[in-house]
Amino acid sequence: MLVAACLLFLLGTMHVVADIIHLWQGFISLGGTDHFFDDVSKYTFKNAIYELETLVGDAILIYRCYIVWQRIEVIIVPIIGWLTVAVTATHTVWSISQLSLNSDSASVHTMQQWVISFYLTAIVTNFIATSTLALKLWLIHRHSSRLRSTGFQVYPILFVIMECGALYSLLLVTMLATYFSGSNGSFIVLDMIGQFIPITFFLIIVRTAVLRFSENTGQGLFLSTIIQPFDSLPTARRMKVQVNRMAVIDTSIEFSSPDTDIMDDTYDSRSDNCPG
Structure with a gap:
């Protein structure tokens, strides 16, 4: 998780740096602003960064x-979806890099089909992986609620995961809507998605850390519950228990007569009533 967090932070920072460089070149250093920004092939590096962010984020979700x-x-189906996203994203980045201001309509149409395929597969993969993870967390909560009377802290993590998945899917749907409508707002949404992927990843980590170290919840409650499967939980073992009972009889009885028959009768009557 630490390596993935550092990688997403680095990719998100590089995405912002690429935008700053394009703004500097388009408005200040180079002339012809419209000509510069109409050439979409200049966005190849930023598109490649966005592809890596998408693949890393989806891979972490599948790993969870x-x-x-x-x-x-x-996770077979999510892995197939992840591979499909990798193929469509790579071909989309390559198709955009081959475009120029003089490209024919056929090349532009082919590129648009690959862009649509990439976003559709990304939405489906994210939905399947998020639903699979949320289902297991709900099953864990349902199973644990039968065993304990106190509150269980899986629901906050479940809500965070569902909210992050819904937010990411909503951004992808918004990106498709703006792209279909031919609006330049798609560039704004694209830059937002490049930052929301690390944000949603860090949000789950921060929320988990808050629950682990909160005074109202037990430390390690989330990790011990989520990482440890039901099959490895300790089960009750049968144990033979032997209970011994010992009866103590006070035999210090004083007799007024030293008659032996009286002592024997007294001893026999106590022996009949003795449970041991």
């Missing part, structure tokens, strides 16, 4: 699904 479920067959 595997950690929670501990079953490889559960």
Whole structure:
């Protein structure tokens, strides 16, 4: 998680730096602002950064699904979706880099189809992975609520994951809507998505850390619940228990007569009533 966090932070910073360089070149250092920004091939580096951010974010989401479920067959479909996103994103970046101001309509149409395919596969993959992870967290909460009477802290993490997935999907849908309408707002949404991917990733980490170190919740509650599958939980073992009972009888009885028959009768009557 630390490596992924540093990588996303680096990619998000590089995305902002690329935008600053384009603004400097388009408005200050180079002449012809309209000519500069109409050439979409100049955005190849920024598009490649955005592709890496998408792949890293989706890969972390799929990895979380595997950690929670501990079953490889559960993440087969998200992995296929991730590979599809990688192929469509790579071809989209390459198609945009080949465009120029004199490109024909056929090349532009092909590039648009790849862009639409990339965003559609990204939406589907994110929805499947988020739903799979949320389902397992809900099952964990349902199972644990039967075993404990105190509050369980999976629901806050469940809500954060669902909110992050919904926010990311909403941005992708907004990107598709602006792209279909031919609005230049798609460039603004694209820059927003490049920053929201690290934000949603860090939000889950911060929320988990708050729950772990909060005084109102136990330390390590989330990690011990999420990482440890149900199959590895300790189960009750049968144990043989032997209970021994010992009866103590006070035999210090004083007899007024030293008659042996009286002592024997007294001893026999106590022996009949003795449970041991």
